[in-house]
Amino acid sequence: MLDAMLDLLVRTKPAVVSFHFGLPNAARIAALKGAGCVLLASATNLDEAKAIEAAGVDGVIAQGYEAGGHRGVFDPSLPDSALGTLALTRLLVAQTSLPVISAGGIMDGQGIAAALSLGAVAAQLGTAFVACPESSADDGYRAALMGEGAHQTVMTEALSGRPARCLSNRFTHWADAAAPIAPPDYPIAYDAGKALNGAAKATGEFGFGAQWAGQGAPLARAVPAASLVEALIKELADANRRAL
Amino acid sequence: MLDAMLDLLVRTKPAVVSFHFGLPNAARIAALKGAGCVLLASATNLDEAKAIEAAGVDGVIAQGYEAGGHRGVFDPSLPDSALGTLALTRLLVAQTSLPVISAGGIMDGQGIAAALSLGAVAAQLGTAFVACPESSADDGYRAALMGEGAHQTVMTEALSGRPARCLSNRFTHWADAAAPIAPPDYPIAYDAGKALNGAAKATGEFGFGAQWAGQGAPLARAVPAASLVEALIKELADANRRAL
Numbered sequence: 001m002l003d004a005m006l007d008l009l010v011r012t013k014p015a016v017v018s019f020h021f022g023l024p025n026a027a028r029i030a031a032l033k034g035a036g037c038v039l040l041a042s043a044t045n046l047d048e049a050k051a052i053e054a055a056g057v058d059g060v061i062a063q064g065y066e067a068g069g070h071r072g073v074f075d076p077s078l079p080d081s082a083l084g085t086l087a088l089t090r091l092l093v094a095q096t097s098l099p100v101i102s103a104g105g106i107m108d109g110q111g112i113a114a115a116l117s118l119g120a121v122a123a124q125l126g127t128a129f130v131a132c133p134e135s136s137a138d139d140g141y142r143a144a145l146m147g148e149g150a151h152q153t154v155m156t157e158a159l160s161g162r163p164a165r166c167l168s169n170r171f172t173h174w175a176d177a178a179a180p181i182a183p184p185d186y187p188i189a190y191d192a193g194k195a196l197n198g199a200a201k202a203t204g205e206f207g208f209g210a211q212w213a214g215q216g217a218p219l220a221r222a223v224p225a226a227s228l229v230e231a232l233i234k235e236l237a238d239a240n241r242r243a244l
Numbered sequence: 245m246l247d248a249m250l251d252l253l254v255r256t257k258p259a260v261v262s263f264h265f266g267l268p269n270a271a272r273i274a275a276l277k278g279a280g281c282v283l284l285a286s287a288t289n290l291d292e293a294k295a296i297e298a299a300g301v302d303g304v305i306a307q308g309y310e311a312g313g314h315r316g317v318f319d320p321s322l323p324d325s326a327l328g329t330l331a332l333t334r335l336l337v338a339q340t341s342l343p344v345i346s347a348g349g350i351m352d353g354q355g356i357a358a359a360l361s362l363g364a365v366a367a368q369l370g371t372a373f374v375a376c377p378e379s380s381a382d383d384g385y386r387a388a389l390m391g392e393g394a395h396q397t398v399m400t401e402a403l404s405g406r407p408a409r410c411l412s413n414r415f416t417h418w419a420d421a422a423a424p425i426a427p428p429d430y431p432i433a434y435d436a437g438k439a440l441n442g443a444a445k446a447t448g449e450f451g452f453g454a455q456w457a458g459q460g461a462p463l464a465r466a467v468p469a470a471s472l473v474e475a476l477i478k479e480l481a482d483a484n485r486r487a488l
Contacts, residue, residue, distance in 0.1 A: 046395060046462070065309065066328040081396060084310040084328030086358060087349030087459035094463060105331030113361035114330060117483050118354050151290060152325060215331035218290070219338060239361050240487040 010035045018042070021162070022074040023055050040101065042072030045081050049092045060096065061124055062089040064104030068127045068153065068214030070164040080163065086118065093119035107216035109235020127214040131222040140206020142222070144169065150217035159193045159210045161186035167217065170207030254279045262286070265406070266318040267299050284345065286316030289325050293336045304340065305368060306333040308348030312371045312397065312458030314408040324407065330362065337363035351460035353479020357487070371458040375466040384450020386466070388413065394461035403437045403454045405430035411461065414451030
């Protein structure tokens with residue numbers, strides 16, 4: 001976190017500040033808490049969650065291996081235990097004192113109900129909203145997400161220099177073929193990848209985009225965000241009724 | 245499935261026959277159905293589940309990536325999409341007509357409640373019962389499962405020749421160091437591994453066992469199986485009550 005970012009946050013006082021890829025130092029956490037922000041941070045295992053708890057952060061996001069986009073691991077050089085959303089959520093609920101927000105593969109109210117059954121206080125959905133017209137996903141990304149390709153997501157470092165889950169596309173195929181050549185560090189590879197995608201798109205080739213998606217991608221719905229939220233609420237209520 | 249196995253099953257007519265690593269041919273499925281057996285089969289992705297549905301099997305086990313023991317992939321030479329239990333269960337419920345049994349990382353009634361919220365008709369628990377005194381796990385396996393090592397499970401082909409999830413131990417460390425040397429095919433590697441473990445145990449070294457465990461391992465309970473089942477029932481009821 002840069003000083004300029006911290007200054008902006010302390011000045012504008014957003015209701016929630018959520019950290020990914022680890023934690024800022026104690027002084028910065030204190031500054032944000034002093035500004036009245038509720039602080040959250042992503043954990044992919046119990047050790048990270050314990051560090052989040054010790055730092056005085058208010059809640060933890062249990063980011064399961066299913067999740068799309070960047071994996072919030074604190075140190076990508078350590079072995080990744082690849083904990084699924086179900087196992088990780090239950091572990092953090094059972095073995096930390098923090099409120100847990102469950103993330104990864106949750107696409108509908110049934111998924112939210114499952115997260116709450118595990119003891120999470122909330123669920124965080126990303127991929128579920130990518131196909132909504134309000135998102136900034138380009139046409140190639142939308143087409144890939146709504147097509148057969150949604151069944152193939154991959155965890156790759158190729159697009160950005162850090163592990164992230166995305167739809168399998170020409171970029172990830174190339175990276176598989178090029179392995180084990182390691183990409184440059186984050187965000188050098190990410191900047192280069194964005195430039196590559198820009199050049200490719202200019203020729204009508206959409207296969208080099210950072211098409212982030214979680215394992216629930218085949219359940220994505222191309223409906224306005226408000227309709228999706230209404231559906232989520234109804235599905236959650238139905239799932240809870242069925243539990244009786 | 246060998247002819248002798250099929251004959252035994254048709255003769256003894258168990259209530260349920262469950263397949264792993266793919267499906268037997270149509271004649272064998274017909275013979276087992278003719279004997280009145282309910283047939284189940286494990287799927288790790290939608291394609292496998294569709295094949296199970298087409299074969300006339302009665303139900304599908306959604307085996308998430310969290311699950312301990314052998315991964316039921318039909319063809320281990322294909323890329324593994326590593327679908328987590330939550331994402332896979334929801335996908336199979338939504339996109340097949342079969343009753344779905346959810347498996348992988350489920351250790352308690354809260355986990356069972358989550359599976360049912362996703363639309364599964366039942367949950368299958370394995371690792372949850374390994375520490376029960378009734379299981380055949382040896383002392384080294386029990387000690388590893390109930391210790392800090394339970395936080396590190398790995399998916400490896402080294403122990404048997406097919407991908408399987410187990411506790412990280414001396415055998416899996418050796419396999420990591422030896423990679424990318426591929427082990428012999430299943431079950432050749434498995435037979436050799438069992439012999440290795442037997443020799444190691446004779447000297448008091450327990451780190452070469454096939455210590456199968458799912459990602460929920462840190463939540464294992466060393467209590468009699470009947471007590472565990474009672475706890476599961478109570479936890480499930482509590483989780484359902486909280487959903488209101």
